[in-house]
Amino acid sequence: MARTVTEKADILPLLAEVFREHGYEGASLSLISQATGLGKGSLYHFFPGGKEEMMTAVLASIDHWFETEIFQPLLTSAHPAAAIEAMFEAVRTYFASGQRVCLVGLLGLSDSRDQFAEAIRDYFARWVQALTTALRHTHQTEQAARDHAEQSVAGIQGAIVLARALGRPDVFDRVLDEMKGRQPGKSGG
Amino acid sequence: MARTVTEKADILPLLAEVFREHGYEGASLSLISQATGLGKGSLYHFFPGGKEEMMTAVLASIDHWFETEIFQPLLTSAHPAAAIEAMFEAVRTYFASGQRVCLVGLLGLSDSRDQFAEAIRDYFARWVQALTTALRHTHQTEQAARDHAEQSVAGIQGAIVLARALGRPDVFDRVLDEMKGRQPGKSGG
DNA sequence: TGGATTTTGTACTGATAGGTAAACTCTTAA
């Protein structure tokens, strides 16, 4: 009965989804086992550190995705305005118009926040920094660019909260559209 | 050993704080017992429906506070712009510049969301509606006012998420300040 | 084929979860 899963990486998305839907504490091992199709023996074989190691691995994979798909383009693109627009569209897809929760944001509000505080802070700090860099040229001061970046990241997180609470994905889309319209290169920016 | 607490209302704030800090599932009866100073027996005397009834009571009390302190002023004030500004300041204090979580928003992201879906949706729908009403006179269309209102409510929720994740209350204050600056009656609004 | 290794199922642990039940203590008022 060996070799159901070849790579540990294969089950990370499933793991992430369980944590997203149920939170860290709410995601019991039996739920995780059910969602991944792996028994306890296998789970502890791949993650000897238990749930904490599972969450750490999930956070690392999320971090990697954002680093390559969002942060790096913002930091290095020759056309910052285009990179920012691409960010909004990538985020809209990633969070399924607010029907999919931001696991890092959720974790930051939750009971187990302290356990993963560094990873959570890092994720948001790097996001704000990348966006600040992309915005720097269109703002008079670094602080103005940073303010704008904080606004946008907060707006995205808040759009998830609001859209989910209302059960209205269109709210997420509208909030993002309006923020996009306030970016450099757009009228009224 | 009777009569430790006179009014059920007296323990609601303590209850609310436990739920805010630990979430619905994370707030165990022993934590609740410790935070309120009431034994299990007493808790079930006041809330025969258990945790669910406790949370329902907390949500009702939160709802009542927002209704009288935020929504009604927005809906009935003769000076909507002043009411909006007052809202931002009341919210800043209430959420302690993002150091205090919005229990309703948190619940909307959590596992037990379905259990309280109606109360959660109601809270945010009424907030958006009240703000839309206050903004209506300064926008060309009802939809424009609603868009603006959604932006603001989402911005507040996102500011909580971001400020908490970063451990930086000043981020909450900056995000709110910028939103306040974009309200009617302000330059650039 | 055969031995070493990786993977998995099952049964278990102690702790804690939410909730129940009943005995007990105090206050109140007739």
Place this chain on the structure above:
DNA sequence: TTAAGAGTTTACCTATCAGTACAAAATCCA
């Protein structure tokens, strides 16, 4: 004075929690 009710303590229930132990199985390498 006493009986009723409000409030409380304590002990207990079953279910489930995260985590452990370990042997049976599947696979790999030779």
